Amino acid sequence: MSDALADWKPDVLGVEGKVLPVVTAPAGVLSSEGAEVDPADPAVVQLAADLVATMRVSPGCVGLAAPQVGVGAQVFVVDVTEHPKTVTAHGTFVLCNARVVEASRWRPGREGCMSVPDLTGDVKRAGRVVVEAVLPGTGEPVRLTTDAFEARALQHEIDHCAGKLFLDRVAGAHAIYQRKVYL
Amino acid sequence: MNELAITVIGPDRTGIVAEVSEALAGVGANLSDSTMTRLRGHFAMTLICTGAAAEDVEKALAPLQGVLTTVRAVAPEADADVAGEPYLVSVHGADRLGIVAAVTRVVAAAGGNITDLTTRLTGPLYVLIAEVDVPAGRADDLAAQLAVAAQELGVEVTLRRAESDVL
Numbered sequence A: 001m002s003d004a005l006a007d008w009k010p011d012v013l014g015v016e017g018k019v020l021p022v023v024t025a026p027a028g029v030l031s032s033e034g035a036e037v038d039p040a041d042p043a044v045v046q047l048a049a050d051l052v053a054t055m056r057v058s059p060g061c062v063g064l065a066a067p068q069v070g071v072g073a074q075v076f077v078v079d080v081t082e083h084p085k086t087v088t089a090h091g092t093f094v095l096c097n098a099r100v101v102e103a104s105r106w107r108p109g110r111e112g113c114m115s116v117p118d119l120t121g122d123v124k125r126a127g128r129v130v131v132e133a134v135l136p137g138t139g140e141p142v143r144l145t146t147d148a149f150e151a152r153a154l155q156h157e158i159d160h161c162a163g164k165l166f167l168d169r170v171a172g173a174h175a176i177y178q179r180k181v182y183l
Numbered sequence B: 001m002n003e004l005a006i007t008v009i010g011p012d013r014t015g016i017v018a019e020v021s022e023a024l025a026g027v028g029a030n031l032s033d034s035t036m037t038r039l040r041g042h043f044a045m046t047l048i049c050t051g052a053a054a055e056d057v058e059k060a061l062a063p064l065q066g067v068l069t070t071v072r073a074v075a076p077e078a079d080a081d082v083a084g085e086p087y088l089v090s091v092h093g094a095d096r097l098g099i100v101a102a103v104t105r106v107v108a109a110a111g112g113n114i115t116d117l118t119t120r121l122t123g124p125l126y127v128l129i130a131e132v133d134v135p136a137g138r139a140d141d142l143a144a145q146l147a148v149a150a151q152e153l154g155v156e157v158t159l160r161r162a163e164s165d166v167l
């Protein structure tokens, strides 16, 4: 794990995050490739803080990408610390211009998405990934190796930044499910 | 042996699958292949059965409350040879008339055989997932034609190879 990520806390962004409304499908921004960003751009730093703030007020949310708040940019936040399927976790972090550079141990798993609130789907994802990205603000490059649920979350968010939803990757005609409502 | 093609549709309720299955078992109908699902709150069951006469099955299903049933004798069909390579099509976008018709027509025009298909409408979002056998060498063509159709429909489409891991 990169030291840059170990030390990273949302506070280092130095701006207050605003809670933004979450966009749901079918919205064009969710299906468009996000632009690469300049991590030092104050608008990108604000966006990073807003993503953290919006994730934090959304129950059960373990990741949120810029297109989900209506911004076509390659920025996302992940925090899987509290999730039972997590093995390795790097806390709360925001990445810009992230790429999966290594992927292995493919396995299926059930996924949902705040932007597709009524459906879940079975999606095969790599259980181990190496991701390269830059940090918002400093622009410091990071190379992150992770596994299990954090790896799945990263792939899901990187897909959002490329204009892809889990619906584009479900494993078969019977691999989408109506989300049950428990009252 | 003679086969029966049976459909049962009605409001979903606890025990409906058991009631249908017991009615069929009671007249000696064996379920060969069957599929059961829930479609917008309707319970829907499609089955191929053997070992019973159509009239007996009709009589057995008649007392079921509030369900619509059809029973027809059909000639046995061999499973079609798998011609081509397995692919998956995902379509999602704003609901509008004709999405399924347009997409499946494009698949058929490329020689693709749809083997399974599910659609879901949730709020304004329409989702179609289809499993398709695509003739060897035609996938790129099909992907290009699906992209054109998707653009016209204002929806998103992906075509990708289906994986089948044999364990």
Ligand SMILES: [Zn+2]
Residues within 6 Å of the ligand: A112, A113, A114, A115, A156, A160
């Ligand atoms: Zn998502």
